[in-house]
Amino acid sequence: EVASADALIDVLREHNVVPTEAEREASIREQVAAIEEKTGLVAELPAKTMAEVVNLAEFPTVMVGEFDELFLAVPKEITVDAMLVHQRYFPLFNADGTLANKFLITSNGDPKFEANIVDGNQRVVAARLYDAKFFYDEDLKRPLEDYVERLDTVVFQEKLGTTRAKTDRIVALAKAIAADAGVTGQEAADAERAAYLAKADLVTGAVVEFTSVQGIMGSYYAKAAGETDAVARAIADHYRPRFSGDDVPAERVGCIVAIADKLDTICGLFAIGQGPTGSSDPFALRRSALGIVTMLLSDKGLDISLGAAIDVALASYAAQGIEFDAAAVRADVVDFFITRTKVMAKDEGAAPDAIDAVLAVSVEEPVVFIQRVRALVAAREQQAETFDDLATAYARANNLRDEKLGTNVDESLLGDEERALLDAVAAAEGKVAEHLAGNEYAAALAELANLRAPIDAFFDGVMVMDENEAIRENRLRLLNRFVAVFKDVADFGKMAKK
Structure with missing residues (x-):
């Protein structure tokens, strides 16, 4: 019973409730720091997971759990995904950056029963990791290339066809971009190969079960199948940059595939009248456009014509039998990119009159x-x-x-x-x-x-x-x-x- 509103907070504290988010987060971080100092391990505390954990516990107590070392043979990204996304556990890493077989549980239970709480959570994470290892081992039984044809079972977009059809378009566009950039030899071959394999892991068991590791698992499977390091890295990187401030792909091959993938999506959705509106952008096309411009402005040496790449992308959709006004769609896509680039220039602090002065001469290339x-x-x-x-x-x-x-x-x-x-x-x-x-x-x-x-x-x-x-x-x-x-x-x- 609470005698008055003024007494509410004190009553909550007496009954093991930390009343504010800030206090709960500070308590968690303080306990994590103590465990790091004691164990010599380093915790990963993503903001998104921390926000969830802070609001899942009234009286947070941080405890250390452990899993079997055999799971360390599984790519760390899938293990970390299982802990962070599915269980809201914080993974622990060794000083050299390798994953340790320990993790942090943020419990809301009575600390007197820590042994029981830890044991129960270890059983849960073991089940998830057994699943991850099973899917990983099963996926490795065939080369990544074998999964490409199965992309015919995955719809990219109802009017735009399957992900297998998208793969063919990405390959054609990547070849055109590489040629325009003057990329030749092994690098050009790697770009074409990476474009062909980029989406293959979407139908693997591991990615179906742990969707956030798409691309990453593809890179592991590519490497296991004997693909070049450049191809494997490009597959892992082709979703980058995923958000504002994210890194661009590490190499030109990855940038070529990433641009081809994002531009194919933008052109396809504009062709069927599904471009973003003032209040809606369900396919995150604005983010994709800014990502493309960021890559073109990076130091990767991709001096290409975006307008020419748009033409290739639209031609691929036309060849697929999709009907649209090519000239009108092209104009809309070009304007969309220039508008996004205008926003980028404003964010950099450019004066509005300088932006307007350049806009007035109808520049098409971002x-x-x-x-x-x-x-x-x-x-x-x-x-x-x-x-x-x-x-x-x-x-x-x-x-x-x-x-x-x-x-x-x-x-x-x-x-x-x-x-x-x-x-x-x-x-x-x-x-x-x-x-x-x-x-x-x-x-x-x-x-x-x-x-x-x-x-x-x-x-x-x-x-x-x-x-x-x-x-x-x-x-x-x-x-x-x-x-x-x-x-x-x-x-x-x-x-x-x-």
Whole structure:
């Protein structure tokens, strides 16, 4: 009985209830630390499992359990999964990172009966680990390749066919990506092989029973079947990055397969009208798109055209007999990627006007988009006055120009300021194009900055809207040509906005 509301907390404490989450978590961590110090082992305490355990125990007592060493022959990931996900036990590791045959139980029972509690939990975990070992041993009785055809029994998506069909598409897309990236020889062969085997473990007994180890088990089975280390690692890594901040695959082979897998899913779902909406993204396509862009921006050396890869992915669906408007779907997918990349640029701290300036020139490649935004932000920070003035001059020229007049300037009508501007523009055109072709955006921006002085001199010394029609139109053509130098870099008029 509780006499009053004010007495509730004290009554709970008297009856072995720790009333707050924070206190329960602090108690668990303190007990775990004491066990680590005593045993020399290190506990893994994932936040998700900790949150569950904290709310499963009113008076948590941490105890040490043990399992048979024979289970250490099973891949540690499946053993850890059995303990963390299925039983909410915390695994213990040796100092060298290897899994120990001990684990931590967070009990809500009376500590006086620790022996009985530990024995009961050990029996439970032993049953789970026997299952894991059985499935693992059974799976190893055939090579990983044998499981690929069984993917015909797994539906990827109702309208998009089976996972076996997805495998064929991933292989085709991985080959195209590798070729575009200049990957050849053994590395290209490994990418194709890994793409073929990437989903095979989905029908193995271990993954059916312990779903969170998909990919990981495939890598073990690939290695056991004699596949190369690169193929095995790519199979394990191809689901990466799984969330924001997660590592990208360790090697190019893994990145190629991961991009192919994610892009196939994105293009397929857009083709059947199942792209994400403002409030719903059940297939986590936004996360997949950010993952692809992150991989392309990484140091793995995958300098590819995402637009070309999208074309290959959509062509595979068309060849499969799925009907859709290829041009419209392609435009939607490209816009989807640019929108996600815009979010990435904002998260990096890029100014909205810099993002808008690059968006205005209709860049389709996410890597090109974000590299131009970064270069524009850096250039403005390093030469703030020059770029602000250049943005103002660009906006002034852009407002006055008459696009229908073209860019053919009659040099016989030019004065000194006009000729100086034409010479500067002519020099900048070639250099800017060369820098853009080499993805040297900072250098391209530096060339544009060199136009500040001649355009300022032009406006200071020339009345653009001259009464003489021929002179007036010639000056407008010169402004048209000036503005055209910027068209493939950024809309500097957007940068003039404060």
